[in-house]
Amino acid sequence: MTIRPFARTSPTSSGPKGEQPPSAAETTMVTPVGTPAPSVPSVSPPSVRWEHPLERVEEIASPPRRPRLPWLRRRKVLVWAGVVLVVLGALAGFGVWMALGLRDSARDVKTQATAAEDELTAFRTVAGSDPTAASRHLDAAALHLATARRSSRTTQMRIAGVLPWAKIPVSDLGHLLDAADATVSAGHYALDVSGAIKPVPGSSQQPLYADHVFSLPVVQQTAVKAQQISSLMAGAEQDLLEVDGTGPKEQEVPGIRDRALDQVRSLRKQMEQALPLLRLLPGVLGADTPRTYLVTVLNQAEMRPSGGAPLSVATLTLDKGVMTQGAAQSTSDVKFPNGLAQGAGKGFINAPVPWKPAVADPFFSGQRVKGKTYTPFVNANTDPDFRVSGQNLALAWQGGTGQHIDGVIALDMNAVRELLRVTGGVDAAGYGQVNDQNVAQLLLANVYAEADSPQRHLLNAALMGGLVQRLSEGGGLTDKAKALFASAPGRHFQIWMADPSVQQFISGAGLSGAVAAPATTGDRIALFNQNLKGAKVDALQQRTVDEIITMQADGSAKVQRTVTQSNGAIDRSGKMLEYGELSGFARDSLVTVLPTGASDVTTPPAPAKPQQGATQVLGKRQVLAVGGLSYLRQPVQIAPGSTGTWPVTFTIPKAAVAEGDGMTLQVAYDANNDLTPVRTRTVVIPPPGWRVTGGTGVQVASGQGVLDVALDRTQTLSVVLSRG
Structure with missing residues (x-):
């Protein structure tokens, strides 16, 4: 068997992965006996280089990760699930807390606001007849509104006020409550004003007018309170205009807002109309200098373009609020010291007096006597515009008597009838009671059954005296004023004032008897x-x-x-x-x-x-x-x-x-x-x-x-x- 020899390798070479190079002994070749020895090539010894131990750094690999166990993964999932459940539970609890809180707050606010509205309605019902009860209703309304205000400020309501879906209703609620609070405050001021005009028996409040005396301090206080009412109503109007009414469950809010706006604006306008008069009133009442006014009843049986001829007259003088009444007379019985003898003027039945209009008046008809212009007082109001005729009446009276007149107040039978309907009738000798049902028939027809009868003069004087007495009595000032003002649109109640500021107010109030200015078309x-x-x-x-x-x-x-x-x-x-x-x-x-x-x-x-x-x-x-x-x-x-x-x-x-x-x-x-x-x-x-x-x-x-x-x-x- 032949064994294949291994090739010698250098010490630095390495065999297969994981094997060490063979040692010198292991690499010695073994030759069988009788076999010639092979030739051995010469090998150069390897070169040797010294290295510092720090020149080579071997990376130490991290040990491999051990796989997670299944039970550990399940535990983490359970923890997160628990956290989610806790959060959801908290949110659910918060939602329930918010919902219940908002429900209770809304219910309480609605209950209290409705009760306050009922009290304010009751206040308006009795304000004119029972000020004490009216004050109780205002106090009750204020308590209900305070409770509603507390309910509107709960934590839930405050949070809802910043949430998009609830922001509008919460804001609207605040504005409505603010407007209601202002209305209650204005009601208290209005009761003070009403109490001054129409004192409650046994009250310690000083009246505006009593026993022919106007209290100038009360007049000034009334003006201040009227200004406060006007300011409160202006603020309430602004609050109501801020009410949006488009939020969730606000179907009734626009109607509530609009009804409240009508009431608030009406009261504000009333105060704005009254304030100029209240500020002018001290001067009208003679606070600085005495003022004398001519009051006349116009006879519609003998018409003039501005009303009837002056039937009867009386003067009223006011000095620091104290009123003094002059004699009430039939016009034909007035003795004019500066006038001509009655019937002396050509074509005139009544005594001509010396005067002429302040401005050119084509309706004026006079005659020259001894270098002066004369015409009877009863013919002074022939201009259709009472702003002219009223001044002419004042000038004619002053020309005939020498008494300066600061204003003229004229009533005809239509206005007298309205006044008697409120005040009741007056007694006249030979005629019995003259009231709103028979005054026109008596004074405009029956008295002329005979020519210039003495009974007619007595009736005229009695009526004039009774009217002045009714006007000067302290009771029912508001009702009397309403009765007269109601007849003003038909020019049955007309006023002229010498003071330009007062006359401007009179004109603005529709009491001047003016003929409208011309229009350019129509x-x-x-x-x-x-x-x-x-x-x-x-x-x-x-x-x-x-x-x-x-x-x-x-x-x-x-x-x-x-x-x-x-x-x-x-x-x-x-x-x-x-x-x-x-x-x-x-x-x-x-x-x-x-x-x-x-x-x-x-x-x-x-x-x-x-x-x-x-x-x-x-x-x-x-x-x-x-x-x-x-x-x-x-x-x-x-x-x-x-x-x-x-x-x-x-x-x-x-x-x-x-x-x-x-x-x-x-x-x-x-x-x-x-x-x-x-x-x-x-x-x-x-x-x-x-x-x-x-x-x-x-x-x-x-x-x-x-x-x-x-x-x-x-x-x-x-x-x-x-x-x-």
Whole structure:
């Protein structure tokens, strides 16, 4: 057997992995006996190099990771699952806590807020009649609101206030509660003001007015409290405007907000209207200097353009709040020291007195006597605008008596009737009780059964004295003021004041008896009356105004106006006298207003010679320009039991304002202060190819517009016309 020899290797070589190089002994060749020895090549000894032990660094491999056991992995999963369950449980608990807390808070807030609202409703019900009970209701409302406020500030509600889904309702709740708190505070101030105006028997509160004395300190305190109420309501209004009402479960909130806004705004506006007067009141009451006012009842049996002739008069003087009443008299009984003898003036029955208007007044009619202009006091209010006529009455009184007048307060029978309805009647010798049911019949008809009877003068004086007494009594100031103010829109209660600041307030409050300023476009319907020759029959007249307005495509209009007057009087003279107190003839100058720019005006011609006892036009027409207005005036006569008409035609160059394919006609109406309001009917005929489509107070029939309006207040209505 032959054994294959191994090749010698160097000491540095290595065999297969895991084996060591063979030793020298192991590499010695063994030769069988008898076999020649093989040749051995020469081998150079290996080179040797010395190495520093640190020059070779062998990496020590990390031991292999041991596999995890299954039970350890399960343990970690369980730990995390437990953590998740704990968190979920905490969240669930928090959610339940939040939900229950919000539910309880919302329930408590709603309960308390509803109770507070009920208390405020009860407060408004009894505030005018039982201030003590009203105060209790306010206190109860405040307690309910305080409880609701605490419920709205729980931790859950505070947290909800920052959450997107609950932020709006929580904010709205805060604003509503703030507004309610302001309302309660304003209610307390209002009770203080009410208590001053209408003191509670046995109360220690000082009244605003008692025993003909106005308390100036209380007036000033009332002004301060009114300002506080106004400020509170302004804040409440702002809070309510901040209420969004779009959050979850807020379906009722917008309605609550809007109702509260209406009430808050109404009270704020009332205070804003009252504040200027309260600030002016000390001066009106003579805080710095005495003030004297003329009070007069106007006689609608003998009309003037601004109301009836002054029937009876009285003066009121206020000095540091203390009121002194002058004698109440029938106007014909007043002795004017500076006047001419009664009947001395040409054409005048009453005594002429020296005076003239402060500004040019084309309605004024006077005569020169001994270098002075004279006219009777009873003819001083012939201008339709009481801002002029009121001043003229003051000037005429001052001219006749020498007494300076700081203001004029005028009431006619419509206002007197409203006042007596509140205060009760007054007693008059020979007539019994005069009340709201019979005052017009007694003073405007029955007293003229005889000419200038002494009983009439006594009745006039008794009525004037009773009215002044009723006005000056401390009780029922609010009710009396409301009764008079209710008659002001019809110009039945009118005031003029010499102080410009006070007059500005009077005008703003609608108490000045002003005729509206002219408009640049549209129609203007008004009718006033100036009694001629002293017949006392104007309260028995029925007047109507009918108009046909024919519109043109360019916005101009042609107008046919017809004034119809029916005389319900009878002749009491037995001689068919055309003038005088017993005459049944109505002799009047009818006065109407022409719209701005009116042209082509036509009226009936004056007869060359009026017919005796006929219903007819008596004289020529006149156009009087005052303050930008054009008044058309013409005298007429209506026989007893007869009806007459006064036709007027004119053209309005700018009647309607064009608006795209349409145009709008404005029709302005002025209040007439007859005893029975004048009725009007206006028919608007559109141009060809046009039709009336509607408007305020407009009845549409066959493409035409019809307006039925009483001249019981000043107003403007619109008529809309469209093509097609």
